[in-house]
Amino acid sequence: MNFKERFALFFAVMGPGIVTAFADNDAGGIATYAAAGAKYGYSLIFTMLISTVLLAIAQEISARTGAVTGRGLSDLIREHYGVKWTFFAMSVLLIANLGTTVSEFSGIATSFEIFGITKYISVPAMAALIWWLVIKTDYGKIEKILLLLCLSFFSYVISGIMVKPPWPEVLVHSITPSFSGTPAFLLMAIGVIGTTITPWGQFYVQSSVVDKGITAQDYRYTRWDVLIGTFFTGFIAFFIIVSTAATLYAHKIPIETAKDVALALKPLAGEYASLLFGFGLLGASMLAAFVLPLSTAYAVCEAFGFEHGISKSRKEAPVFFGLYTVLIVLGAAVVLWPHLSLYHVMLTTQVVNGVLLPPILIFMVLIASKKSIMGEYANTRFFNVIAWTFTAVLIFLTTLLLVSTLFPNFLTDIF
Amino acid sequence: MNDLKVLGEFYFSQLSNKPIWDAKGRRIGRLYDMAIRWDSVSPQVTGIRYAKAIAALIPIEWVVSWDSTGLRLNASFDPLLTCPLHDDETFIGKWLLDKQIIDLEGSRLVRVNDISLSWVSHEDHQFMVLVAVDIGVRGLFRRLGVEFLLSRIENKFVGCQYIKPIESRTSSLQLTREKEQLRQLHPADIADIIEEMDYKQRANFLDVLDSQQAIDALTEMELDTQVEMINQMDEDRASDILEEMPADQAADILGELSSAKSEELLRLMESDDAEDVRELMQYEDDTAGSLMTTEYVGLPFWLTAEQAIVEIRRLAPEAETIYYLYVVDEQEILEGVLSLRELIIASPETPLKELMHSKIVKISPYDDHEKVTDIIHKYGLLAVPVVNDRDQVLGIITVDDVLELLMPERPHVESHTNLIARRRQAKGGHSE
Numbered sequence: 001m002n003f004k005e006r007f008a009l010f011f012a013v014m015g016p017g018i019v020t021a022f023a024d025n026d027a028g029g030i031a032t033y034a035a036a037g038a039k040y041g042y043s044l045i046f047t048m049l050i051s052t053v054l055l056a057i058a059q060e061i062s063a064r065t066g067a068v069t070g071r072g073l074s075d076l077i078r079e080h081y082g083v084k085w086t087f088f089a090m091s092v093l094l095i096a097n098l099g100t101t102v103s104e105f106s107g108i109a110t111s112f113e114i115f116g117i118t119k120y121i122s123v124p125a126m127a128a129l130i131w132w133l134v135i136k137t138d139y140g141k142i143e144k145i146l147l148l149l150c151l152s153f154f155s156y157v158i159s160g161i162m163v164k165p166p167w168p169e170v171l172v173h174s175i176t177p178s179f180s181g182t183p184a185f186l187l188m189a190i191g192v193i194g195t196t197i198t199p200w201g202q203f204y205v206q207s208s209v210v211d212k213g214i215t216a217q218d219y220r221y222t223r224w225d226v227l228i229g230t231f232f233t234g235f236i237a238f239f240i241i242v243s244t245a246a247t248l249y250a251h252k253i254p255i256e257t258a259k260d261v262a263l264a265l266k267p268l269a270g271e272y273a274s275l276l277f278g279f280g281l282l283g284a285s286m287l288a289a290f291v292l293p294l295s296t297a298y299a300v301c302e303a304f305g306f307e308h309g310i311s312k313s314r315k316e317a318p319v320f321f322g323l324y325t326v327l328i329v330l331g332a333a334v335v336l337w338p339h340l341s342l343y344h345v346m347l348t349t350q351v352v353n354g355v356l357l358p359p360i361l362i363f364m365v366l367i368a369s370k371k372s373i374m375g376e377y378a379n380t381r382f383f384n385v386i387a388w389t390f391t392a393v394l395i396f397l398t399t400l401l402l403v404s405t406l407f408p409n410f411l412t413d414i415f
Numbered sequence: 416m417n418d419l420k421v422l423g424e425f426y427f428s429q430l431s432n433k434p435i436w437d438a439k440g441r442r443i444g445r446l447y448d449m450a451i452r453w454d455s456v457s458p459q460v461t462g463i464r465y466a467k468a469i470a471a472l473i474p475i476e477w478v479v480s481w482d483s484t485g486l487r488l489n490a491s492f493d494p495l496l497t498c499p500l501h502d503d504e505t506f507i508g509k510w511l512l513d514k515q516i517i518d519l520e521g522s523r524l525v526r527v528n529d530i531s532l533s534w535v536s537h538e539d540h541q542f543m544v545l546v547a548v549d550i551g552v553r554g555l556f557r558r559l560g561v562e563f564l565l566s567r568i569e570n571k572f573v574g575c576q577y578i579k580p581i582e583s584r585t586s587s588l589q590l591t592r593e594k595e596q597l598r599q600l601h602p603a604d605i606a607d608i609i610e611e612m613d614y615k616q617r618a619n620f621l622d623v624l625d626s627q628q629a630i631d632a633l634t635e636m637e638l639d640t641q642v643e644m645i646n647q648m649d650e651d652r653a654s655d656i657l658e659e660m661p662a663d664q665a666a667d668i669l670g671e672l673s674s675a676k677s678e679e680l681l682r683l684m685e686s687d688d689a690e691d692v693r694e695l696m697q698y699e700d701d702t703a704g705s706l707m708t709t710e711y712v713g714l715p716f717w718l719t720a721e722q723a724i725v726e727i728r729r730l731a732p733e734a735e736t737i738y739y740l741y742v743v744d745e746q747e748i749l750e751g752v753l754s755l756r757e758l759i760i761a762s763p764e765t766p767l768k769e770l771m772h773s774k775i776v777k778i779s780p781y782d783d784h785e786k787v788t789d790i791i792h793k794y795g796l797l798a799v800p801v802v803n804d805r806d807q808v809l810g811i812i813t814v815d816d817v818l819e820l821l822m823p824e825r826p827h828v829e830s831h832t833n834l835i836a837r838r839r840q841a842k843g844g845h846s847e
Contacts, residue, residue, distance in 0.1 A: 069613065069615070070613030070614040070615055070616075071613045078513050078526070079513050079514055082512075082513055082558070083513065083528070083555060083558035083559060084558070084559060087559055210613065213614065213642075213643035213646065213647065215614055215647055304526070304555055305515075305525060305526025305528065305550065305555075
């Protein structure tokens with residue numbers, strides 16, 4: 001094959017990794033990275049960079065499993081681990097995704113508040129709109145518009161450069177691990193990992209690969225797609241932390257609401273900073289709010305063999321449409337709770353994601369290492385060592401968080 | 416079969432993991448899986464696998480009783496007396512449980528939640544047969560140990576005569592029967608089933624279908640799936656199938672592939688089939704040319720009605736429609752058109768020239784889709800001829816091609832991220 005043909009092939013299989021990556025930097029992602037920068041300055045950059053590397057590994061495993069088996073993750077869990085484990089995995093996914101849907105609606109509410117519209121109008125309206133659009137129209141076009149809106153997050157990159165952060169210091173922090181046993185720090189660290197690598201992201205990238213009809217042969221191009229996507233996730237996250245650290249942390253401005261995060265864009269956009277932020281947040285939240293309830297309903301129905309698909313009627317696939325509707329309604333309803341700090345909802349749900357990630361990771365790695373399923377594409381020993389270490393570390397951190405929340409003095413005595 | 420007695424009915428989930436005791440009351444192991452042989456009408460259980468690590472089987476004849484406390488054997492257990500798995504046997508748990516099968520009765524892909532077994536006796540012989548698979552929610556709840564929650568809901572079974580496991584592990588006798596049953600399915604149903612399969616299952620499944628059935632099913636599929644399947648097939652097979660498909664569909668599929676791949680496939684196709692397809696591929700997506708097929712019935716004007724009918728018999732198998740017959744001269748220039756009805760009721764000696772209508776509605780290959788729909792609608796046609804500027808017939812557009820355009824684009828999504836696939840289509844589908 002000559003260069004041009006290779007290039008053409010790459011573009012044909014491109015997509016799943018990059019779309020997942022952009023949907024990954026959703027409302028919760030922005031909130032978490034910004035909070036990390038504003039509260040801890042540059043010290044969490046290290047955690048973020050490590051979790052980006054791990055994201056690349058996790059996404060690679062999922063994409064590879066999808067390409068080799070031609071099946072979704074829930075399907076594989078069901079066939080190889082039976083009903084009980086599937087029930088467990090799907091419960092984990094449901095809780096995590098319900099949480100994430102809530103955080104997307106918080107993002108939608110916040111961005112509309114920036115434009116001066118109360119959440120009591122915007123959230124029900126958008127929930128209805130999403131529900132209706134997904135079922136009645138061609139989502140492909142909407143997705144493009146939303147992806148375009150997400151591009152406004154590149155403004156953090158420009159802003160991050162314009163504030164002239166102390167680069168040597170940033171660099172030092174990027175490679176020195178920092179650790180503190182306080183619940184707040186652990187919470188933040190797990191949040192950062194949980195927002196970068198999400199249970200739904202793993203399910204989503206695998207089924208996108210399957211739906212695109214990518215086979216083991218085309219897989220090497222998909223690997224690049226995944227790596228490029230992951231790079232952008234990390235790239236934007238890095239600059240969000242840098243720009244918030246250089247502006248908010250440096251001036252000791254605490255973040256009370258997500259609107260404060262827009263302050264970090266002041267150097268670039270001046271008085272339009274909050275508008276710019278609002279559009280970006282809206283795009284990211286809507287993108288994920290579209291994808292999440294639908295992909296959750298798909299995964300669950302696929303695992304249990306219920307009829308599913310948007311082309312089916314509500315009568316043919318009651319569980320599918322029921323689940324989809326319940327996720328949207330619940331997600332929106334939680335946000336409408338009066339006096340709820342939307343910003344804290346976004347942060348908390350990322351921690352929940354982080355805590356619920358290990359079970360899903362364990363299934364993923366187990367399946368990807370099975371020769372009987374993956375053949376010659378099974379995980380190498382090196383890959384497995386990294387994947388298991390990471391899972392162990394995450395479980396360790398989660399346990400620490402639990403302990404430190406229950407016995408606040410225990411850890412501070414040790415560290 | 417008058418003395419067939421049912422001694423008990425079980426679900427696989429109720430037996431699985433139950434302890435096995437031998438005649439001396441020793442615990443041998445637990446029921447890990449069951450081997451079946453499927454050569455007669457009902458699949459019969461032949462042995463029991465009693466541990467994960469041991470592949471050997473306890474022959475089913477040893478079992479004297481099955482109940483909720485476990486299985487009891489009639490002899491004292493000796494590992495040396497166990498038997499290995501035969502070639503024509505397979506483990507049901509591994510092969511069926513939690514897997515997808517084709518429900519031949521409902522013509523769809525379903526997932527097996529549980530397996531229903533029956534312990535019957537017939538003239539001193541006792542055996543365990545697989546009766547049906549459970550595909551209902553109740554079976555799912557039973558597996559989770561909470562069946563009582565759904566005790567009012569009926570079980571949903573698919574009888575074993577109606578199941579077709581995607582992975583065939585049955586005897587060749589059974590396989591022939593399966594093929595016979597698959598032949599009863601409508602190609603559109605087969606198309607729906609295939610669309611839900613993964614690419615490995617598709618490849619296996621296509622091998623079971625006879626080639627005409629495979630082509631018919633492929634013709635019924637959405638363009639996205641067609642493209643995917645052709646891409647995933649080996650090139651010889653793909654080109655064989657493309658040859659047999661209607662040329663307009665083949666052209667649509669090839670138009671979606673990369674230029675290198677479509678060139679390769681065209682090269683492998685028979686030259687006259689390839690030529691037809693190439694001709695159709697040159698038209699832009701939104702023109703009449705892209706809708707038309709070259710498989711029409713063209714009759715020379717000097718034929719009589721009787722000769723024409725003979726000629727139609729020869730041409731009909733290849734043609735997309737035979738209800739409209741196009742009358743042409745030596746240079747393929749369109750002279751007139753007549754319907755099959757007019758031809759049949761005419762007296763045999765009448766020349767076509769006298770039967771045909773010479774005032775013809777026709778369109779150019781460069782007209783847009785809207786014009787095509789307008790004309791077909793306005794004149795109430797089943798098909799409209801497409802001619803070039805010298806009035807030579809290039810092909811026809813049938814009403815069902817137009818119907819596809821008129822149907823509001825229904826989101827045909829079998830999986831949530833199909834969004835990407837449709838995006839590709841919206842772009843005109845060129846992967847370059």
